[in-house]
Amino acid sequence: MTVGSVSPDMQEFDFLVIGSGSGLDVANAMAGRGNSVAIVEEGPLGGTCLNRGCIPSKKLLYHAEVMETIERADEFGIDAEVTGVDFDDIVRKVNEDVSGSSESIR
Template structure:
C-alpha cells in the first residue's frame, strides 16, 4: 500500500491545495479518473470562454460566417493539450504522485483504485480532500424522455449548432453555454 501525507481526489481546483501541501513538504498523491484539469478546463468555462476569441477561431468579425465545427475542433484540441500538460506536469513533479483511475474508499483514510491504469493500487493518507468536480445531471422533468436533449458536456463538443435550444439551469456552465451558442445564431430560451 502506498502512503502519503495528502491525497486529493480530482485534478481541477484540488490541485491548488495539492500544490500548497507539496510546497509545505508533504508527500502528495492525486487520483483522477477523467481528463486532467477538472470540470472548468474540460467541460465548463474554459471551452466556452475560448469562443470569445472570434478572429482566432474562424469567425468573421462582422459575424457573416461562423466556422462552427472548426471552432469546436480547435477548442477541443486546445483543451486536450492543456489536460495533457497537467498530466506531464504531475508525472514529472518530484512532489506529486499521479494515480489514474476511479478511486473508492475502503476505510476512513484509504482509497483503492477500481479502474484505469493504476487499478488495484491502494493509497492511505493522513488527509484526504475530495475535489471531484461536477458532472451534468438530467433533471426530473415530465416529458424529458420524449425529446432530444444534450448535457452541457455534449453541447460543448457538438460540431453542429442547434437551430434552437432551451437551457435548463442557471449555473456558470449554463450561462457560459448560452453565451457560446448565441455566437452560433441559435435561438436560445
C-alpha cells in the first residue's frame, strides 16, 4: 500500500478524533448524536493527564500531604509521628488506579 491510497476494506467514520484525553469529550458527544467515531491514540487511553500528568501527580502529592499533616499533629494536640513510608507500595497503588481508569475508558 502506498501513502495516500485507500484499502478496499478500510472503514469509514463520520469523525476521527486524535487523542483520547479531552478528545474523548468530542468523541462521546458525536457518538451520542448517532455519528460513527474513531479514536487514534498512540498510548494508553486517557491521554497525558490521566496516564503521566496531573492525575498520578496529584495522587502522589496527596500522600505527601497526609504525611505532612501527621508530622504537624502536635499543632492539634495529637502525639503522632511518621515511622516509615512504603513508597514502592504508594507508587504501585497509584499506577494500578491509573491503569484501571485507562482500562475503564475502553
